[in-house]
Amino acid sequence: MLNFERVAMRYADGTQALRDVSLEVPAGQFCVVLGSSGAGKSTLLRMANGLVRPTQGSVQVQGVRIAADSLARIRPRIGMIHQQFNLVLRSTVAENVLVGALPAMPTWRALLGLFTDEARCKACELIASVGLHEQHLLRRVSELSGGQQQRVGIARAFMLDPPLVLADEPVASLDPQTSHDVLSLLRTQARERGTTVLCSLHQVDLACEFADRIVALRHGAVVFDGAPDAFDPRLFDAIYGRAPASVRAEATHLEPEVVPPLHMGALEMAS
Numbered sequence: 001m002l003n004f005e006r007v008a009m010r011y012a013d014g015t016q017a018l019r020d021v022s023l024e025v026p027a028g029q030f031c032v033v034l035g036s037s038g039a040g041k042s043t044l045l046r047m048a049n050g051l052v053r054p055t056q057g058s059v060q061v062q063g064v065r066i067a068a069d070s071l072a073r074i075r076p077r078i079g080m081i082h083q084q085f086n087l088v089l090r091s092t093v094a095e096n097v098l099v100g101a102l103p104a105m106p107t108w109r110a111l112l113g114l115f116t117d118e119a120r121c122k123a124c125e126l127i128a129s130v131g132l133h134e135q136h137l138l139r140r141v142s143e144l145s146g147g148q149q150q151r152v153g154i155a156r157a158f159m160l161d162p163p164l165v166l167a168d169e170p171v172a173s174l175d176p177q178t179s180h181d182v183l184s185l186l187r188t189q190a191r192e193r194g195t196t197v198l199c200s201l202h203q204v205d206l207a208c209e210f211a212d213r214i215v216a217l218r219h220g221a222v223v224f225d226g227a228p229d230a231f232d233p234r235l236f237d238a239i240y241g242r243a244p245a246s247v248r249a250e251a252t253h254l255e256p257e258v259v260p261p262l263h264m265g266a267l268e269m270a271s
């Protein structure tokens, strides 16, 4: 579904954001990218929808290489969910969800806001499926809570039934309970539709609960790639450069052989 082939990113100011990252995300997988601030998570996600062009390597979506001449074809296949929701606050819930249909509309229809009846029905269905009610349809987004706003963001991302959804720290500005609810909703929506999700997170506990696979970045390189149950608490050091006290305490109770050799290798690579 999504393939990063030996990608690297060096920004114009010389910052090396990604180093030789290879990652194949199969169809239907919920893949979470972990990493401390500046590790390269957003750069990786932005590469997957062509907002950032790799300085080395290539990215393919459904076998199509992302390039200037393929972007228009690829974009409608990708739904985006943002950390700050990226909604138009003065517009209604329905209007914001309908925006998700724009990439597949002829420019003139998009400019005039001429959405088809099918798109309007789809928006209503999605608004209901993310747990909002009929009375929310015409409510301004600015009147909603953060959790409700991200539900609108999720509904918008699924408007075109994209095979791939990219979620860049979708719960970073939400409280722990709302974060849990929103991620649970995102995973349910993705599972029901067989959608592939690449989602960056800061919360290791949520990654372990919701991900099929965790990919951890440190200084732009992959230091862990595996299932949540293979994620050893001692990997915190490799990923974040330190372990939170609770995790450190937990890690001291683990026998060394619990860590598979591959992951110990990752620890060494990062040190």
Ligand SMILES: Nc1ncnc2c1ncn2[C@@H]1O[C@H](COP(=O)(O)OP(=O)(O)OP(=O)(O)O)[C@@H](O)[C@H]1O
Binding pocket: 011, 012, 013, 015, 016, 017, 035, 036, 037, 038, 039, 040, 041, 042, 043, 044
């Ligand atoms: N447009 C840019 N120009 C120069 N450097 C950039 C640019 N965008 C990001 N960077 C740098 O690239 C590195 C990776 O940034 P990125 O935003 O991908 O990290 P992140 O893991 O998403 O961080 P956070 O969790 O804080 O969002 C950082 O050092 C950042 O400062």
